[in-house]
Amino acid sequence: MRFKLVQALYFLFDRLCHVCPDSVVSQYCQFKPLSVVRAGCYLLLRRKRSAVTRFSARNDAARAKAPAPLQTQPCALMAIPHCSVKTGRAGKGVSHALYVQGLGRYGERSDVVHVEHDNMPAFAVVDPMEFWAAADANERANGRSYREVEFAIPRELATAKEQIKFARNFTDRLISFNHAYTLAIHDAKAADGGRNVHGHLMFTERKHDAIERDAQQFFKRANPKKPEKGGAAKDRALNSREFVKTARALYEDLANRELAVRGAERISMARNEDREPEPKLGPRHPRAGQDLRREARLEVIQNMRAARAELKALGQNQGKLESQILELNTDLAAALAEREALRAKEAKRHQVEKALLAAEKVEKLAILSLAELKAHSYAAVVKELKNQKYETSQEVNTAHGRYTGTVILMTDFHIAQNAGRQLSVVHDRTQLQGEAKEGQNITIQYASGRGQITDRSNERGKDRGRSR
Structure with a gap:
């Protein structure tokens, strides 16, 4: 009860003294009595908080x-x-x-x-x-x-x-x-x-x-x-x-x-404009074909860290060389030669820095080509279909084929459709028009290399997927 009373008094005097900060209370004589009581309440609350640590x-x-x-x-x-x-x-x-x-x-x-x-x-x-x-x-x-x-x-x-x-x-x-x-x-x-x-x-x-x-x-x-x-x-x-x-x-x-x-190096919460941030890796996805971009980003991160480690090693070697020059080289000619060597190493370090910045930007863009992504996606889809006891049927007839059935799974590049009798057809999404989702009953009609997706979920009769 006394703790609550002190807490209430503190908030009351905090309201009254809002124009009189604690740091400059001595400058406001007319509020000094209120500030003294407010400070006393604050210290009592601090003792209370330090003495009691509550757990659920x-x-x-x-x-x-x-x-x-x-x-x-x-x-x-x-x-x-x-x-x-x-x-x-x-x-x-x-x-x-x-x-x-x-x-x-x-x-x-x-x-x-x-x-x-x-x-x-x-x-x-x-x-x-x-x-x-x-x-x-x-x-x-x-x-x-x-x-x-x-x-x-x-x-x-x-x-x-x-x-x-x-x-x-x-x-x-x-x-x-x-x-x-x-x-x-x-x-x-x-x-x-x-x-x-x-x-x-x-x-x-x-x-x-x-x-x-x-x-x-x-x-x-x-x-x-x-x-x-x-x-x-x-x-x-x-x-x-x-x-x-x-x-x-x-x-x-x-x-x-x-x-x-403690004599340690200071930190800064400001963004370092000279250092490119690493791309966000993101969580793993258990679905087929969803980890390809993540693996590419992981490779970029590893390359960036390896380049930074190399740059750090060069800096450490430079520091060691400088200390050796100061301690051992007494001959002026030798010292000048060593200095030129250091300048050459410094120039090389700057070249590495520029190459690192250029590589970071290029590597973030050059993740995987479209053909490689499609190939990885198709292999992942076929593997997942085999795990679900489906066999992949003949190639898709993109000239005038017609396929009806339920969507088994989807990736960024492919749609796997049930063709009946544990058979499946894998379509290239870049050749399709329309929207589809997993579990949806659809018809895909091809004409001249392009396919049109039609939703058949609300129709009473559902044909088994087959090519015509």
């Missing part, structure tokens, strides 16, 4: 297995810095909260190493999962249950205490006490063999206003004239691009402060 009561059994410890050995370099903002629609709040906490069906995961909740309203203080369940149940169907900021934690923060402090500092600076949130830290293995320590800040868009509401009223539409009769108002500033820019700038500032203390 209904999922205590899933927490029986102790989580894996945080990374304790410092790594040489920070993992790739990232800070992204995402949203989750109504109905996805509970499942995502379970994911970030490693509970429920995600209970077997070992990468969740820290979870805490704060700013929860009265109905969700004991069990914060009640808050996300209420958000799913009461937000409008096309609304959002939560907003999430996912951010990397520098590897230079080697201990659990440092990593938690960094995540809390980022949370306090970004949303303060305005929004109920769940904060989780994950520690997984990165692709380079180091640790990928990152945080998930999951919070509601609805802002606290010191009015107690039950679970149903909290998510109702806000009433500006009579706030106590409506729900908590949403912070519309979260929908703007400025919020994303603010979150990324705040993350860059906090990360660079920690890196500067």
